[in-house]
Amino acid sequence: MLTDTHCHLADQPLFDDLPGVLERARNAGVKAMVVPSSSMGDWERVASLARRPGITAAFGVHPWNAREGVDLPSLRNRLAEAVALGEVGLDWKVDVPRNIQMDCLEAQLILARELGLPVLLHCRGAFNELLELLKAHPPKGAVIHAFSRGPELMRRFLEQGCHIGFGGAVTRAGAGNARASVVEVPEDRFVLETDAPWIGVEGGPSEPSSLPRVAGTVAFLRGVSRKRVEAASSESADRLGLL
Ligand SMILES: [Zn+2]
Known part of the structure; x- marks a missing residue:
């Protein structure tokens, strides 16, 4: 089973x-999808998506929209x-x-x-502060989603109890740092994602049906079967309570 x-x-x-x-995702074997929100303005739309089978939601205010502030009582109701809770984080770029x-x-x-909820984290250039x-x-x-950095930084997030989210970036041959992290991450500490439509896979744009490409690359780099990678990621997502 594949979980985006x-x-x-x-x-x-x-x-x-x-x-x-959704049909292409189903045909690609993607059975579960977690949909984060970015601003208070898209909470209602994300909530309506999560009424469909196989789709779960996260609510929060993304750092790009931090100027709008957070209505905490409304967020509490949504949650x-x-x-x-997500997508939240820091972005110094x-x-x-x-x-x-x-x-x-x-x-x-x-x-x-x-x-008692897990958080979906976005971070660019602000790792120490995060x-x-x-x-x-x-x-x-x-x-820590869309992780594209090397093992040294990854270890600091693992020590902090975080799971590592790998997506389309790892399908690019030039992504040496991210690929080194893919090789090193413990089997019970990573999840797969597409971040569609924002991060593409090598050669084109992404949607949830692109997830087998990510799973295949992770399996290849780790030298294990794709089935094992898919199962490990889905089990971690389940343990985190995302399904
Ligand atoms: Zn995102």
Whole structure:
């Protein structure tokens, strides 16, 4: 069984072609999908997606949208129907003041901890700051999604109890750091994702039906069967409570 632990079905072009996207995912063996949200404005759409079988939801405010702030009482209500809080995190490569991003993330980490929910984390260029916040407010579980860095940084997130999310980036032959992490990650500490439509696979765009490409690459790099990789990822997703 294949689980796409991070796909943005509420975003275009996926949302307008939902029946096709879901059929192709089914045909590719993708049985479960976790749909994170990015801003308060897409919570309703994500909630409606999660009423379909095989789809679960996460709610939160992404660092790119941190300026809008977080309505914590509304988020708390939404999270009653969610498997995780997300997508949240820190991104030093966008023009959103760092203190605003940190405040936005910290408030959401405190809520996730209080509710006992795992968090789906986005991070670019802010790894030290993210690790500090995770140490201060350790969540019940966490996925550092679209991980593309090397084993040294990966180990620091593993020590913090995080799972590592691998996606389309690892299908690129030039992704040496990410591929080294794929080889080293413990079998019970990674999950697979596409991050569709935002991260493509080698040679083109992605949707959840691209997940076998990611699973195949991970299996090849680890020298094990694709079935074993798919099972390990799905078991971790289940243990985290994402299914
Ligand atoms: Zn994402």
